[in-house]
Amino acid sequence: xxxxxxxxxxxxxxxxxxxxxxxxxxxxxxxxxxxxxxxxxxxxxxxxxxxxxxxxxxxxxxxxxxxxxxxxxxxxxxxxxxxxxxxxxxxxxxxxxxxxxxxxxxxxxxxxxxxxxxxxxxxxxxxxxxxxxxxxxxxxxxxxxxxxxxxxxxxxxxxxxxxxxxxxxxxxxxxxxxxxxxxxxxxxxxxxxxxxxxxxxxxxxxxxxxxxxxxxxxxxxxxxxxxxxxxxxxxxxxxxxxxxxxxxxxxxxxxxxxxxxxxxxxxxxxxxxxxxxxxxxxxxxxxxxxxxxxxxxxxxxxxxxxxxxxxxxxxxxxxxxxxxxxxxxxxxxxxxxxxxxxxxxxxxx
Numbered sequence: 001x002x003x004x005x006x007x008x009x010x011x012x013x014x015x016x017x018x019x020x021x022x023x024x025x026x027x028x029x030x031x032x033x034x035x036x037x038x039x040x041x042x043x044x045x046x047x048x049x050x051x052x053x054x055x056x057x058x059x060x061x062x063x064x065x066x067x068x069x070x071x072x073x074x075x076x077x078x079x080x081x082x083x084x085x086x087x088x089x090x091x092x093x094x095x096x097x098x099x100x101x102x103x104x105x106x107x108x109x110x111x112x113x114x115x116x117x118x119x120x121x122x123x124x125x126x127x128x129x130x131x132x133x134x135x136x137x138x139x140x141x142x143x144x145x146x147x148x149x150x151x152x153x154x155x156x157x158x159x160x161x162x163x164x165x166x167x168x169x170x171x172x173x174x175x176x177x178x179x180x181x182x183x184x185x186x187x188x189x190x191x192x193x194x195x196x197x198x199x200x201x202x203x204x205x206x207x208x209x210x211x212x213x214x215x216x217x218x219x220x221x222x223x224x225x226x227x228x229x230x231x232x233x234x235x236x237x238x239x240x241x242x243x244x245x246x247x248x249x250x251x252x253x254x255x256x257x258x259x260x261x262x263x264x265x266x267x268x269x270x271x272x273x274x275x276x277x278x279x280x281x282x283x284x285x286x287x288x289x290x291x292x293x294x295x296x297x298x299x300x301x302x303x304x305x306x307x308x309x310x311x312x313x314x315x316x317x318x319x320x321x322x323x324x325x326x327x328x329x330x331x332x333x334x335x336x337x338x339x340x341x342x343x344x345x346x347x348x349x
Contacts, residue, residue: 029290036060036284041277053280060284064090086273089259090285093266099176100251100265101244104183109237111184112191119192120199130196137189145253148182152254172262175255179263183250187243191236198232199225238300245293266292 037060039053062068067087068078081087119130136144151157152168159165168178202225210220248271251263258264259272266289273282 032283032286032290035280036287038280040280056280060281061288063087063281064285064288086259086269086276089264089269090266093259093264093269096176096263097245097247097265097267100180100183100247101241103180104187104244105237105241107180107184108188108191108240109233111188112195112236113233115188115192116195116199119196133189133192135189136186137193139186141186141249142253144182144186145250148178148185149254152178169255175262179251179254182254183244183247186250187240191240194236194239195229195233198229201232202228234300234304238297241300242293242297245296246289 037056037058039056039059041052062078063081064087067081067085067090069081069085069087070078115133119126119133139147149169153159154165154167154169156168158168166174168174206224206228207220210224215223246267247265248267251261251265252268255261255263257268257272259269266285270282270285270289273285
């Protein structure tokens with residue numbers, strides 16, 4: 001009975017927050033899904049006005065996924081969209097968005113881990129270094145994009161330093177490289193900050209025990225640091241991946257706002273479609289982006305161990321070390337690392 005009262009009290013206390021979240025987050029999602037099944041406004045020659053098209057079913061989804069447009073001769077039929085139609089840029093934008101996400105997140109994870117390892121050490125001026133590292137992340141993205149646009153200009157700093165004449169804003173691969181460099185520079189501190197939080201939760205006595213048992217730096221890194229920091233690392237990768245899939249302002253300001261530019265992302269197509277007053281088809285594209293991000297988040301949480309709840313799915317009994325592990329490090333180091341990882345991950349990050 002006491003537990004039931006506590007549950008009711010808890011629900012009563014969180015009800016206002018849940019209501020606000022339902023209005024702020026739930027309503028836009030539901031509204032976008034509803035509009036995605038409605039036809040865009042079209043001109044009615046009988047009345048001389050633009051009118052709502054009514055229910056359109058999966059017409060907008062077919063338009064984006066298959067590049068099929070309404071036939072000008074047969075109102076009930078479809079034909080392949082002509083070059084220049086926004087739908088023809090859908091799959092190239094998907095590939096570019098995924099390419100940016102994979103490359104930038106990989107580089108940011110490696111550099112962020114290295115930066116977090118350095119900032120986790122004891123040395124004079126560590127606080128000043130941590131504050132300085134966060135400066136790129138604190139700068140607004142629009143300012144960052146303008147800054148790197150000047151750096152990668154035809155007569156900019158990069159070409160002057162390298163003694164080259166690379167067209168960073170027009171050549172496809174040079175433009176993508178420029179966007180990747182700018183994005184890595186800006187968001188690596190975010191990764192480093194999250195990973196540093198995980199590193200600081202590792203007990204120091206675990207490292208001391210490993211050194212006493214004769215473990216080298218590589219064994220300490222692979223047997224202790226990586227297993228213990230893995231929950232924080234996967235959450236950082238998850239957050240950064242979801243953010244990279246929504247990349248919009250950096251390539252738009254740095255390179256071009258055109259939907260067929262070599263750095264056009266899927267979010268840029270949504271805005272471009274809205275500028276053409278096709279709000280319902282833009283809602284369908286937004287729904288597709290939502291489904292893509294949801295699928296990526298589900299895979300990372302379900303199969304890659306990005307435990308955002310702070311719980312652990314570790315088995316109650318640590319697995320026995322393999323023969324090759326025993327030969328590469330002392331059994332005491334392995335056992336202590338595994339037990340410490342299990343204990344720490346139960347508390348989450």
